[in-house]
Amino acid sequence: MFQRCVTPIKLFLLFFLFVVPSVTVSAQQENEVALEQKTTTEQQSAKANADEKKPGNAANDQTENANEQLTNEKRKIVAPINFLKQQQEDLKHYLEPDIVKPILVGMKEHVTLLEINKTSLAKGVLILLPDWQKNATGSKAINFLRQQLPKQGWTTITIQPPAKPSNYPSHAIEREKRIENNKKALIDYQDDLALLLKQIHQQAKEYPGVIIVISEGSNGALLTNIYQQEVTELPTALILLSSFLPTIEDNKTVAFNITQLPIPVLDLTLFRDNINVKSAAQLRADAVKQEMKAYYRQKQLHNITPSSYPKALLIKEINGWLASLGW
Secondary structure, rough: OOOHHHHHHHHHHHHHHHHHHHHHHHHHHHHHHHHHHHHHHHOOOOOOOOHHHOOOOOHHHHHHHHHHHHHHHOOOOOOOOHHHHHHHHOOOOOOOOOOOOEEEEEEEEEEEEEEEEOOOOEEEEEEEEOOOOOOOOHHHHHHHHHHHHHHOEOOOOOOOOOOOOOOOOOOOOOHHHHHHHHHHHHHHHHHHHHHHHHHHHHOOOOOOOOOEEEEHHHHHHHHHHHHOOOOOOOOOOOEEEOOOOOHHHHHHHHHHHHHOOOOOOOEEEEEOOHHHHHHHHHHHHHHHHHHHOOEEEEEEEOOOOOOOOHHHHHHHHHHHHHHHHOO
């Protein structure tokens, strides 16, 4: 019985010792052959790619140049368009071509909006100058006057103002240095504005009647400096809307210059206005009283929306003042 059991066990051991190892070795050999074939294929593919990337391959060079150019374009940071240039292009694009009148002052192009008198009786020309940083239609008050006054007999020329000086007001620590920097920045800006006004005045003379300037904000304040220095021809009258400059020293200069102007001045402000406007207007009122300037009127208009002129009241005050002067 024991011998019958031993024989199957021997057969199993012989199978395990000879057959199984041979099967394992065969599988390993197959794996090694497959690995060698894969390696050979990869080497051949790499060699083919290397041959394609050789400098002599013109098609590959063009592809690489195109990819490099595309990458450089993606990396390139495009500077934003000039703010004044953008405003001018907007006016040309959105407004009717017959009212947009570009003019060349020196080597610089400026844009004006011309609205011809729409009545049988021509009263004169109103030159409208918005505050800096605003386009010709950006001020609600100026744009309202541009549209309404031609119906009352006035020809209006609305100016797209030059760009605000980027370095004003100065942030220097010493007070003397700030005053010096501010003075230089304003002189440079006033020179550009004066050249533009000279050109506009010549254009205004082509139409009958008086020439009156209406200006807003900081540009209105700077006009008093330009006219007091007689850099350009004086208008018949000057109307200021919420005029001020950001520094006390500059507002004192404006107040003094107003007392020296030989033309009538209407100085309008708002009940709810910029705090700088109120302090600057007080300086002008005090200076006029001290110098006893004739033909100067300062009036505060009541408004609901801060810094926004009520349209009906604004045009009523302007017409009333002009009528008191005989226009």
